[in-house]
Amino acid sequence: xxxxxxVENVAIIEKIKIPLQEGFTxxxxxxxxxxxxxxxxxxxxxxxxxxRDLIRSGxxxxxxxxxxxxxxxxxxxxxxxxxxxxxxPQDDRSILISRTFTETGKNICRVNGTxxxxxxxxxxxxxxxxxxxxxxxxxxxxxxTHIELLDLFAGDRLAAQKAEYRTSLRExxxxxxxxxxxxxxxxxxxxxxxxLRYQIDEIEAARLYTGEDAELESKTRILAHAxxxxxAFSNAYQWLRGDDGExxxxxxKVGLSLEAIRKIEDLDPDYMxxxxxxxxINEKLTDISREIRxxxxxxxxxxxxxxxxxxxxxxIQGLKRKYGETIEEILEFLDDAKRRLDEIERSEELIIxxxxxxxxxxxxxxxxxxxxxxxxxxxxxxxxxxxxxxLKDLEMPKTQFEVSIxxxxxxxxxxxxxxxxxxxxxxxxxxxxxxxxxxxxxxxxSRVMLAIxxxxxxxxxxxxxxxxxxxxxxxxxxxxxxxEKLKTVxxxxxxxxxxxxxxIASQANTHYLIEKDERDGRxxxxxxxxxxxxxxxxxxxxxxxxxxxxxxxxxxxxxxxQG
Numbered sequence: 001x002x003x004x005x006x007v008e009n010v011a012i013i014e015k016i017k018i019p020l021q022e023g024f025t026x027x028x029x030x031x032x033x034x035x036x037x038x039x040x041x042x043x044x045x046x047x048x049x050x051x052r053d054l055i056r057s058g059x060x061x062x063x064x065x066x067x068x069x070x071x072x073x074x075x076x077x078x079x080x081x082x083x084x085x086x087x088x089p090q091d092d093r094s095i096l097i098s099r100t101f102t103e104t105g106k107n108i109c110r111v112n113g114t115x116x117x118x119x120x121x122x123x124x125x126x127x128x129x130x131x132x133x134x135x136x137x138x139x140x141x142x143x144x145t146h147i148e149l150l151d152l153f154a155g156d157r158l159a160a161q162k163a164e165y166r167t168s169l170r171e172x173x174x175x176x177x178x179x180x181x182x183x184x185x186x187x188x189x190x191x192x193x194x195x196l197r198y199q200i201d202e203i204e205a206a207r208l209y210t211g212e213d214a215e216l217e218s219k220t221r222i223l224a225h226a227x228x229x230x231x232a233f234s235n236a237y238q239w240l241r242g243d244d245g246e247x248x249x250x251x252x253k254v255g256l257s258l259e260a261i262r263k264i265e266d267l268d269p270d271y272m273x274x275x276x277x278x279x280x281i282n283e284k285l286t287d288i289s290r291e292i293r294x295x296x297x298x299x300x301x302x303x304x305x306x307x308x309x310x311x312x313x314x315x316i317q318g319l320k321r322k323y324g325e326t327i328e329e330i331l332e333f334l335d336d337a338k339r340r341l342d343e344i345e346r347s348e349e350l351i352i353x354x355x356x357x358x359x360x361x362x363x364x365x366x367x368x369x370x371x372x373x374x375x376x377x378x379x380x381x382x383x384x385x386x387x388x389x390x391l392k393d394l395e396m397p398k399t400q401f402e403v404s405i406x407x408x409x410x411x412x413x414x415x416x417x418x419x420x421x422x423x424x425x426x427x428x429x430x431x432x433x434x435x436x437x438x439x440x441x442x443x444x445x446s447r448v449m450l451a452i453x454x455x456x457x458x459x460x461x462x463x464x465x466x467x468x469x470x471x472x473x474x475x476x477x478x479x480x481x482x483x484e485k486l487k488t489v490x491x492x493x494x495x496x497x498x499x500x501x502x503x504i505a506s507q508a509n510t511h512y513l514i515e516k517d518e519r520d521g522r523x524x525x526x527x528x529x530x531x532x533x534x535x536x537x538x539x540x541x542x543x544x545x546x547x548x549x550x551x552x553x554x555x556x557x558x559x560x561x562q563g
Contacts, residue, residue: 001494002129002464003067003094007041009059013525018512024490026505027498027527028538029514034525035498038514039131039468042066046129047109047122050101065098068128070463077461078127085124087114095128097121131466132449140423140449141437147376147421150403152459154379158372162416165368169413172361179354182347189344196341199323203334206319208327216313223306233296240289251289254282366409369417376405376419383455390451390485395478396444400426401451402433423452447482454485457492464494471501483507483563502542506559511535536560 005018012034029035044050045064055062070078070093082089090112099121100108109121116124130140140146151158222229242249258278265275316327323333343350380403387401402424409418424433427444436448453465467486471479479501486495487507499505511530516523530538536556537548544552 001069002496003069005038005042005045006063006065007038008063009056010041010044010054010062010064011037011056011525012516012523013037013041014056014522016525016527018527020494020496021510022494023509024487024495024507025497025510025512026508027496027512027514028500028505028542030516033514033516035514036468037525038527039466039498042129042466043131044101045097045099045121046125046131047118047120050107052101052103052105055101055103061100061102063098063100065096068095068097068464069093070095070128078124081124081127082111085111085114085116085120087111087116095124097124127462129464129466130453130462132445132468132470140452143422143435143437146403146423147416147419149456149460150376150379150383150421151416153383153456154375158375158379161368161372161375165365165372165417166415168361168365168368169415172358172365172413175354175358175361179351179358182344182351182354189347193341193344196337196344199337200334200341203319203323203330203337206315208316208319208330210327210331213313213316213327216309216316220306220309220313223302223309233292237289237292237296240285240292251282251285254278254285258282362413365413366418369407369409369413369419372417373405373407373419376421380405380421386455387448387451390454391447393481394447394451394485395481396427396447398427398429399448400424400429400431400433401448404433450482450485450489453489453493457489460493462493464496465489467495467497469498469500471499471504479503500542502539502556502559505542506539506556507563511538513538 001022002020004020006016007013007018008015018038027035027038040050040054041064044054045066079089082095096110096112098110107118109116109118111121111124140149151162238249240250242252258275261271261275261278265272319330320326323330383403384401388399391397391399391401404420404422404424406420407418408420411418423436425436425448426433436445447470450467450470453460470486471482479499480503482501483504484507486497486504489495490509497504497508505511512527513530513534514525514527517526518524536553539556539559540548540552543555
């Protein structure tokens with residue numbers, strides 16, 4: 001729902017802030033006070049085109065901002081849409097939308113602080129608000145929404161069929177994708193085969209094994225530093241063992257130390273411990289010196305070996321650039337290429353098999369489409385009857401309404417089957433039925449929309465509905481019915497209505513007055529919530545104009561009590 005709307009520098013509005021509640025809200029005021037400007041501002045916020053003429057005279061830019069909330073459980077599609085646009089959903093399930101437009105034509109749109117395009121704004125807005133009276137945001141004028149609404153109205157039986165149908169459709173599309181891959185143009189198929197064979201031959205010729213790259217890196221490091229390694233081991237061996245006959249090696253000195261301590265080791269246990277420790281050191285140094293000698297003697301620089309290893313490393317790096325970041329990934333690519341090659345080489349056999357599976361899948365889908373068509377036609381009759389009853393209540397007894405269902409299997413399968421659904425309408429007997437988008441009269445359009453919304457109130461998931469002067473050209477009796485319908489719809493939606501009828505305004509939960517004022521030689525639009533005697537006076541004004549009669553006062557009180 002729309003929690004708050006802020007408007008700055010739009011037409012004669014300098015700055016207003018409108019807090020809004022759940023249920024049924026009306027906005028009233030004299031002609032020219034700025035009611036339509038508020039609707040224009042809301043349209044701008046929802047992604048409609050805006051004219052620079054809308055910017056208040058003397059201002060360089062205009063600003064509109066709306067704070068919305070939504071129920072995550074019911075509006076998962078909106079949550080997914082925000083996520084797909086890179087917009088972080090808020091923990092409190094709120095959406096803050098703002099739009100700034102300048103006299104130079106620049107637009108800055110933000111959703112939860114993230115900049116978005118006007119197109120993205122419109123896509124989000126269509127899921128938050130329906131504005132009836134301005135065609136741009138009426139979801140029911142888009143024929144593609146009609147089949148979804150009819151299907152929701154049809155209930156669980158159709159929903160179950162549709163779910164199974166969509167599962168089968170995904171399986172069919174997967175089969176068709178496999179067929180396209182296998183039965184491509186001959187030249188393309190041969191090109192794919194050549195590429196796969198080349199890739200397989202190149203990887204297999206390398207005879208890779210897991211961990212080889214790490215081993216080669218270790219070997220090339222040793223070969224590259226062979227001279228340093230030999231020198232280091234030679235020095236270490238010399239210092240440990242000594243080769244010049246002099247008693248200067250570490251082992252000689254440890255041995256001498258051991259001889260000295262052995263002469264006194266029996267005198268004290270601590271002396272014995274030192275003797276044993278020196279003996280251990282002597283043995284360890286002997287072992288270490290032997291290992292150093294072996295490593296030194298086994299280390300040599302082989303330029304040919306070094307060159308071969310470097311070439312092998314270069315080969316593996318080249319394969320990594322083509323087929324994977326690791327040897328494991330290269331070998332996985334090899335297995336996948338072999339599988340694909342085998343599939344394509346056996347493609348004729350597979351093509352025949354897949355075509356039979358596609359034929360069976362399409363036959364099953366057509367059968368399910370027939371079932372869905374029957375359920376839709378059954379639901380359409382009930383929907384037509386219900387909407388015609390609502391229109392009769394709204395003083396449109398001669399109107400015709402029809403849910404057109406066309407089966408178009410020749411156009412292929414869609415997410416909803418092979419049916420096309422569109423709501424058709426005619427205001428008078430004898431006139432042909434036309435799509436809702438072709439209805440000329442704004443008053444007729446609004447009443448048709450209200451009738452449809454009343455019937456679909458429990459399944460239509462757009463949270464906020466705005467009706468702009470829905471009462472145009474209707475009598476007091478019809479206006480009362482309009483008010484009742486609006487109140488019914490408001491049980492499941494936030495309803496905001498601009499009206500000139502006391503019979504409608506008196507039934508609202510919340511009532512705002514839009515009025516003009518002059519300050520410093522400028523005309524301003526102001527807004528205030530009406531309660532008590534102020535609201536009663538506005539209902540009287542709607543009934544009798546500026547000259548309040550006793551009858552109007554009495555009727556106003558009665559209407560408010562009834563409302």
